[in-house]
Amino acid sequence: MLTIRNATLADGREVDVRIDTSAGRITGVGSTLTESGDSIDAAGKLLLPGMIDAHVHFRQPGFDHKETWETGSRSAAAGGVTTVVDQPNTDPPTVDGEAFDRKADVAEASYVDYGINGGVTPDWNPDELFDRSLLALGEVFLADSTGEMGIEEDLFREAVERATDEYRVVTVHAEDADLFAEEATERPGDDYDAWSAYRTAEAEAEAVERAVEIGDEADAKVHVAHTSTPEGVDAAKSGGATCEVTPHHLFLSREDYDELGTFGRMNPPLRSEDRREAVFERVADGTVDIVATDHAPHTREEKDASIWDAPSGVPGVETALPLLLEAARKDELSYERVRDLTAANPADVFGLTRKGKVEQGLMADLVLVDPDASREIRGEDLHSKCGWTPFEGMRGVFPELTMVRGNVVYDGRDGEPEDGEFGEAVGENVRG
Template sequence: MTQKLKNILKSKPFRKRFNKNNFFKKSCIKKNGKIMSLIIKNALIHSKNKTSINSVFISNGKIKKIIKANSTEKIKADKILDAKNKLLLPGGIDSHVHFREPGMEFKGNWKSESRAAAAGGITTVIDMPNNIPSTTTAKNLDKKRKIAGKNSLVNFGFHFGAEKGKLNEINKAKNFAGIKVFMGSSTGNMLLEEEKELEKVFKIAKKKNKIAVLHAEDEKIIKQNTENAKQKNWNNIKYHNKIRSTKAEVEAIKKALKIRKKVGNKIHFLHVSTKKGLQEIINAKKKGKGKISCEVCPHHLFLNEKDLKKLKNFGKMNPPLRTKKDNDFLWKNLLNGKIDFVSTDHAPHLKKEKQKKFFDAPSGVTGTETVYPLLLDQAGKKKMKMQRLTEVLCEKPAEIYGIKNKGKIQKGFDADLVLVDLNKKWIIKNSLIHSKCNWTPFNGIKLQGKIASTIIDGKIVFNKGKFNNKFRGKEIEFQKT
């Protein structure tokens, strides 16, 4: 260490800036204008179905080298983090979140929800467009990216919304993941259900080489079922699965596939929830030439309609919780690769909102903080291979959305990583949730495997329950897919 750097470390402005969180001092320092280097030693790294103890050398936010345990090579770094035989995995990519800002900051904001993501091992998020105002103009997208850049603790990107009367705005927007289409009504006013409008969006998506990302529920079926439910006074969460029925999902999927076949664009089905709906997608994939993909959410894997007796409206989301048979079919096809990846549809609402009567309570649950631990527990129980876990939460979202150099522990990739204590047994509790709403539908579930540290851009952002609040994530760049 040079004398000049020593003087900087001892200076009053420096000590004043970093005295609140001494652990993160070195991970924030720049040396000669460059980000300081880091070595993570004694880390268990899983590769090609094998796990071995290695070290990782990081500099300027990139993985520069993976050093085998028996190597005699000596590399110096400005900081050393001893993993103590914890498992080192790629940072998770949650490509489906609703961080609520701008417009609904009382539910959540970029600061609160990105902290939840970091605590859960998620290092990159892609935010949905149904804000207030909605992200359906290039101007609104630029405003949102400024808010995220100022407040997000994790890396971030955005989906752009398709709104009737504003479809020309898609051509003006820059650097976004996919074009979000609400075929069924949800939070916000972005419904787009007519075939001619959907065809217009699909043609724009094809021209821009972007994916149309679809909330596939048929609005006409939902409206008719809602009218019937109100006539019968079905003001109870147990009827949600009948209102937003399996048929509503299946018919919307069929409609989207029919239009896609005509146009030839890429489409991605969000939060697939039913056996019948997924089967339609699987059948179409066989002839889709790699242009059809889909995801599943943790609540549709781990919860079903039987949990609603306990959850009540805290289990209300769109599409709804389904049956155990649906759970099983989704799991089977997640493990065999027919479902491409997992995202959370993280959508916080306050407890007092959820405590309203069923028809008045909003739909949406949290998930970004708990998805990695839930899947780690499955891997620990040998119900899911570790390789498949990193594919569905890290590699595949990066691949499908064209996120360069993320999702793998590999030389040249971004140093977005998580350290996991595989032996740590714990219980998910509402009181532990960092999301502003402070609750989770997975409250009370016992797990083994906990996120110990989260590293983003080579900097320790979360460690042993503490955050590096000085750090800010970066906007990711989307490549052509």
């Protein structure tokens, strides 16, 4: 048994939390729990449920030079993330049973718990996928022509209907390539803002509207990935879908291209400062459901190219919660809002009923932080294999301790994740 004493929860309550470390569960939350086993004095510290990052690309199998399950999950643990959901665009893509099993094998190296999403392509095999411990479908690329996994509306409708039958969420990447501004492609490769001009805000909003309309017709649970515009957020919510926002769309804008260059290329792209502020408002006021990172690392060498040749994507799994906690430290968000965005709401959206809260009977996935311990973010201090961050020089509040099911997977006092493969698959634990 382990007791965390005098901890402050996101709602301001000061409590003791008792953990059965053998079962990995919280067995008591109260003001005066009886002494039992080891204890940690958390006076003056904030105790949060571990972040559930519902959108990561850990790249393995197929792109191990960018990231692996070991390096990506170590980075997650150091950032207070205790569960990740990996997307299917690896090599081979996770679109059939064989590919799923191959990813499940390498995912066993994870430091944190994990879900595996199945992908949708013209040759996908839904029977094999749904026969596995699949967490959800997605990231499904609706009307996006920039990758091999983009699909048309008829196949998207088929996937949504099948996911509905299986009680699974469909996570959709919604950008309508027909609305991309082709004239922007004539701009030179060192005009970094051309990427944002090309992948227009209208392309996102239109595709979100189509996705949620199809989902509504099928009575499906549609979740819109990485909404980057207020129009996209509003289209998702008005259509009854849930949505997520990434830290890069929350804290960066087109004004940062001069400093980021091609390291700021991602899909959807960075938006105007006005749109960024409007998205932040929707995150703060409760409109947006989730913050998820879309952690998509590439090597420095790969990103050091023209804006038209560099791969899209940035790392973020280790810095998301620290950035949000820094915003809360500056009173831009409440700690309760951070808790809901990163843990309670993702657990609810994806049916992870034993995660997401500091409550008796739930998994002891916990993060202990000193809310005043703000420090500069530096890529060389992070644990992702890529070794860089788009948030270089910004500030974050990093965990002192990260626990997955009662196991300490990261101790910030020495700055390194603990040795061990602590993660377990969560696909069989979903609601259904």
